[in-house]
Amino acid sequence: HVKERGKNDFQLFTHEMHQKLYRKMMIEKQLRSALDNEEFELYYQPIIDLNNNEIVGMESLIRWNNETLGQVPPDEFISIAEETGMIIPIGHWVLNTAIEQNARWQKAGYKPLTVSVNVSVRQLLEPTFLVKVKNAIEKYGLPASYIVLEITESIAMYAEVMVEKLDELKALGISLSMDDFGTGYSSFSYLTKYPLDSLKIDNSFVISMSQDAENKAIVKTIIAIAKQLDLKVIAEGVEGVEEYNFLAANCCDFAQGYGISRPLPATDFEDKWLTRSELHLKPVKNEG
Numbered sequence: 001h002v003k004e005r006g007k008n009d010f011q012l013f014t015h016e017m018h019q020k021l022y023r024k025m026m027i028e029k030q031l032r033s034a035l036d037n038e039e040f041e042l043y044y045q046p047i048i049d050l051n052n053n054e055i056v057g058m059e060s061l062i063r064w065n066n067e068t069l070g071q072v073p074p075d076e077f078i079s080i081a082e083e084t085g086m087i088i089p090i091g092h093w094v095l096n097t098a099i100e101q102n103a104r105w106q107k108a109g110y111k112p113l114t115v116s117v118n119v120s121v122r123q124l125l126e127p128t129f130l131v132k133v134k135n136a137i138e139k140y141g142l143p144a145s146y147i148v149l150e151i152t153e154s155i156a157m158y159a160e161v162m163v164e165k166l167d168e169l170k171a172l173g174i175s176l177s178m179d180d181f182g183t184g185y186s187s188f189s190y191l192t193k194y195p196l197d198s199l200k201i202d203n204s205f206v207i208s209m210s211q212d213a214e215n216k217a218i219v220k221t222i223i224a225i226a227k228q229l230d231l232k233v234i235a236e237g238v239e240g241v242e243e244y245n246f247l248a249a250n251c252c253d254f255a256q257g258y259g260i261s262r263p264l265p266a267t268d269f270e271d272k273w274l275t276r277s278e279l280h281l282k283p284v285k286n287e288g
């Protein structure tokens, strides 16, 4: 029987592997024409200042709707785009779209907000990235101070090259935020080496905070690290009023999460967060 089970396990494994590989190949194939077919869209999620409950910025989050594959979440296709190099043209589109949209909103007279753009290591290492950022700023006339680039801890592997690149980006006047803080690299040395402005506490610590004393402790510790290093700190994954209040009470600077708003298409974001005269956060309802 042992032999039989072993055989079945093996077949199950290869079948699953085959399916994963097939899915990956499909994504790879469909990604190649996605930009030309205008299959991408940017959603925007508000970022709230915990000192006054006012919106101060938004994060742009890519959405992909493909005819064959349907909605493919970024957590699934971004890593494939990174492997294949497609992240370079896709990232270029994201950067330009986010900056153009924010410039348009500012020109329309809405309260000026920052726009946070996720960038992959591969984009940062690409030789023309700095020029691309510079060009976008000039083309759309958005002051660099309203642009935040969100980078991940994987940049820590590149040490000196990356310090140089980030210094050059900083010199343009943009801000740099360390995304998913606490999940990646195990050394803190990069925190002082890189010209960072803020840390984003990863979702995973914040979401279950209220029921999890350890996550609460981690969140408080990350806030303390940020304060000590003179960095701003943003909590993402704020789903309920309890978490929101805890963060405010513990001197977290900014909050972002479903409890405040889901990421929204540009028109919905404009309607819900820009055109309404009350720019103040409505009290977060505890739906749980």
Ligand code: C2E
Residues within 6 Å of the ligand: 045, 060, 061, 062, 073, 074, 075, 078, 091, 094, 118, 119, 120, 150, 179, 180, 203, 207, 236, 237, 238, 239, 256, 257, 258, 259, 263
């Ligand atoms: P991220 O940059 O850490 O973005 C935060 C993710 O958490 C987003 O997922 C957002 O929708 C989700 N989120 C926000 N609030 C909550 C909440 O209260 N609860 C929960 N459970 N989730 C929340 P999304 O949009 O699926 O994006 C996933 C990841 O894909 C991003 O994580 C980022 O790493 C990557 N990504 C998204 N857009 C881009 C992009 O334009 N370029 C690159 N390079 N990566 C991107």
Ligand code: MG
Residues within 6 Å of the ligand: 059, 118, 150, 179
């Ligand atoms: Mg992000």
Ligand code: MG
Residues within 6 Å of the ligand: 179, 180, 181, 200, 202, 203, 236
């Ligand atoms: Mg994150």
Ligand code: MG
Residues within 6 Å of the ligand: 180
């Ligand atoms: Mg993340």
